[in-house]
Amino acid sequence: MFDQLVGNDRVKKLLRRMLDEQRLPGAMLFTGEEGVGKKLFALEIAKALNCRSPRGAEGCGSCPSCKRISKFNYPQSSESDDWKGIIWTDHPDVGMVVAPKRVLQVEQMRAIEREANFRPYEGRARVFLIDDADKLNDASANALLKVLEEPPHTSHIVLLTARPAMLLATIRSRCQMINFSPLTSGEIETHLVENRIAGIAEAPTRARVARGSLGRAVEQDFQEFTAQRAAMLKVLEALAAGDDRIQLLHSSEDLNAAPVKDEFEQRLDILETLIRDAWMLSLSAPAESVVNYDLLPQLERISKRLGGRRPEGWISQIEEMREQLIVNINRKAATDALFLTMAASSSSILPPKRRFLIK
Numbered sequence: 630m631f632d633q634l635v636g637n638d639r640v641k642k643l644l645r646r647m648l649d650e651q652r653l654p655g656a657m658l659f660t661g662e663e664g665v666g667k668k669l670f671a672l673e674i675a676k677a678l679n680c681r682s683p684r685g686a687e688g689c690g691s692c693p694s695c696k697r698i699s700k701f702n703y704p705q706s707s708e709s710d711d712w713k714g715i716i717w718t719d720h721p722d723v724g725m726v727v728a729p730k731r732v733l734q735v736e737q738m739r740a741i742e743r744e745a746n747f748r749p750y751e752g753r754a755r756v757f758l759i760d761d762a763d764k765l766n767d768a769s770a771n772a773l774l775k776v777l778e779e780p781p782h783t784s785h786i787v788l789l790t791a792r793p794a795m796l797l798a799t800i801r802s803r804c805q806m807i808n809f810s811p812l813t814s815g816e817i818e819t820h821l822v823e824n825r826i827a828g829i830a831e832a833p834t835r836a837r838v839a840r841g842s843l844g845r846a847v848e849q850d851f852q853e854f855t856a857q858r859a860a861m862l863k864v865l866e867a868l869a870a871g872d873d874r875i876q877l878l879h880s881s882e883d884l885n886a887a888p889v890k891d892e893f894e895q896r897l898d899i900l901e902t903l904i905r906d907a908w909m910l911s912l913s914a915p916a917e918s919v920v921n922y923d924l925l926p927q928l929e930r931i932s933k934r935l936g937g938r939r940p941e942g943w944i945s946q947i948e949e950m951r952e953q954l955i956v957n958i959n960r961k962a963a964t965d966a967l968f969l970t971m972a973a974s975s976s977s978i979l980p981p982k983r984r985f986l987i988k
């Protein structure tokens with residue numbers, strides 16, 4: 630039942646109508662950020678088409694067919710060869726392909742074409758998901774074109790991607806595109822509480838910082854997140870204090886220390902949300918617009934100390950450093966330079982723009 634899925638009521642309505650009128654397209658492209666439920670919606674379609682005791686045009690969710698469609702038989706090993714076939718669910722008419730490494734393979738698309746041409750073994754329709762369809766390269770995309778053009782009427786192919794612009798126009802034009810919106814923080818919060826994933830104290834913040842992705846909210850280690858955020862709040866405090874260079878260089882060292890090295894990008898993300906929050910408050914935006922709502926008193930204090938400083942400039946300086954990190958500069962030196970540049974650009978006389986140290 631679509632009602633059991635979180636959010637995207639517009640998509641639910643559209644899919645229900647298509648199922649009701651029995652005009653579900655053979656090729657569909659589900660787009661939208663990671664973790665908004667694209668795969669669950671595609672599986673819900675597979676259930677609707679194969680349910681043994683359908684409720685109207687929808688799957689019941691509890692008959693043997695529906696239950697088996699919910700369970701994928703993922704390969705036990707990480708050997709890429711084991712991932713090159715179709716990963717079937719417990720239902721013989723519903724499967725998915727995922728890229729074994731960075732690219733979806735030609736042979737995977739041929740397998741879909743072959744299987745799509747069989748009549749359903751057990752249910753009324755066969756459904757194939759192509760996960761992260763942006764990982765199609767020219768060769769595998771071309772191998773898929775024919776079956777997308779004219780899928781047999783008992784087969785449906787659903788491509789899933791957060792990056793539709795990466796797909797060839799010839800693929801996009803053959804699919805009915807269905808766009809998923811980010812979830813509201815209210816929708817995420819309710820799901821976290823009702824499913825006992827988070828307590829009432831933790832759920833609101835966890836929902837807000839997930840930025841519309843239920844997947845992100847569910848997978849997040851909240852304790853780790855709050856530790857990371859406390860460290861980044863110190864950076865913001867030092868910036869707001871004007872020119873606390875010693876604290877900033879300490880923070881840069883912490884950020885690059887071995888145990889947290891892998892969290893570097895995540896921590897910069899968090900720093901950006903904190904800067905945005907303080908900036909919003911300094912512009913007298915309502916408190917509800919703040920992402921890190923549980924830190925409201927601290928953020929309000931910081932926002933008052935910003936005076937005429939330009940937090941949006943800090944965000945673009947962080948973004949500029951991220952771009953430079955792609956070309957492999959020394960990260961520690963770049964972070965030192967970033968924080969000092971941010972501190973300098975927040976004093977009243979702006980120095981000439983400094984390039985980050987490149988080693």
Ligand SMILES: [Zn+2]
Nearest residue numbers: 680689692695
């Ligand atoms: Zn069912």
